[in-house]
Amino acid sequence: MSSCGCEDMVVRMVKGIYVTSPDVYAGKTIVALGLSLCLLDEGFRVGYMKPIGWAGTSVEGRPMDEDVILMKSVLNLPHSYDVLCPIIVDMHFVEKLIKIRDRGMDVIAKSYEEVKKGFDVVVIGGLRDTKMGLSAGLSAPEISARLGASILLVVKASSDEFVDKVLAEKRLIEMFNAKLQGVILNFTPYYLQQHVKEDMVPLLEERGVKVYGVIPETPGLLNPNVREIAEALKGEILAATDKVDATYDTILVGAMGCESALTYARRSANKLVILGGDRSDLILSVLETPTVAMVLTGGIYPSSKVMAKAEEKGVPLILVNYDTYTTVQMIHRISGRIKPQDSKRIGMVKKLFPQYVDWRSIMSDAEG
Secondary structure, three states, X not given: OOOOOHHHOOOOOOEEEEEEOOOOOOOHHHHHHHHHHHHHHOOOOEEEEOOEEEOOEEEOOEEEOHHHHHHHHHOOOOOOHHHHOOEEEOXXXXXXXXXXXXXXXXXXXXXXXXXXOOOOEEEEEOOOOOOOOHHHOOOHHHHHHHHOOEEEEEEEOOOOHHHHHHHHHHHHHHHOOOEEEEEEEEEEOHHHHXXXXXXXXXXXXXXXXXXXXXXXXXXXXXXOEHHHHHHHOOOEEOOOHHHOXXXXXXXXXXXXXXXXXXXXXXXXXXXXXXXXXXXXXXXXXXXXXXXXXXXXXXXXXXXXXXXXXXXXXXXXXXXXXXXHHHHHHHHHXXXXXXXXXXXXXHHHHHHHHHHHEOHHHHHHHOEO
16 A cells, blocks of 8 residues: 555644633633643643633724733734634623524634644633523533533632532533533632641542642732722822832721721731821821822822822822722722733742642643
8 A cells, every 4th residue: 555644644632721610700810821831831832712702801993801812912822813712792791692602602613723723732711600601502611512622620719618619510511521620729718728738629539520739819919909909990090100010918998096007007018008088197107117009088189298208108099089988899899900011910820820730730631
């Protein structure tokens, strides 16, 4: 039989890893970014796509998901945004997905075939949670089964409830003939880490769920920076505008007597302080303690003395029109976002991920 040139016909298998979660704000972006950076450093050719994105911003005149913009930049991907994220939804996502349910999966599969050319692995970003899109047959398990990718589940390990949540997700994933590759337990509070590692991880693994890592709670990644707070609260940054990328570890609310507030202020480092803009005496005193930024409520401009002291200390002052209580509630709802220019957070992820996650096993176990 004559040679058919089979050596030229070898099909290189590309692995697909679908990063999703049962929780909103569980750190899927951190995991997708951290895994991609580790694989890049090891010499793998890494692609990325997000089958269904959330219209959180806009680029090139169209709505776009912020994760897609980040990953396209970090990985220097050649594909257009339309290919990397073929479907974009917003708060009316059910209506949008129902309208395209007959062709949505084909659109996603076509993009995936384009994205994976020339790569060893494609990291696939999931929408807000695993079940989103279920009404249109476009949930994470259904998409991963169609693409032949395995699912890497990211779960908040903030209480014992996550164990049952993972096992329920496992059943859902298997119901659609998709593969749950394993889980990463994220945002684990310091006081729970030993319990999670010694008690909960073995419990999951006894039930057939591989745990690739336990990542601790990291305020610098989770908490918003000064710029993000100002944008979310429509505030005005009055001083130290060169410090807008700074992040905090704790929040101190100055809705108390001067002496009590100062006692707490002296004990707390790397803090965000929220208090009324009319309390000049307290503002000046707090500025003498280690402070990342101050949010001044009530729309009251601080005195020139306060402005000068804040500039001297390098502490941004964010002036907002809300009262103190409303401001506190709003800040608690803001989650820090990693953006392409955010070298500080990207560097933190690059250092944190390989320290706590067995990323090599994730790659070797992935389907392709």
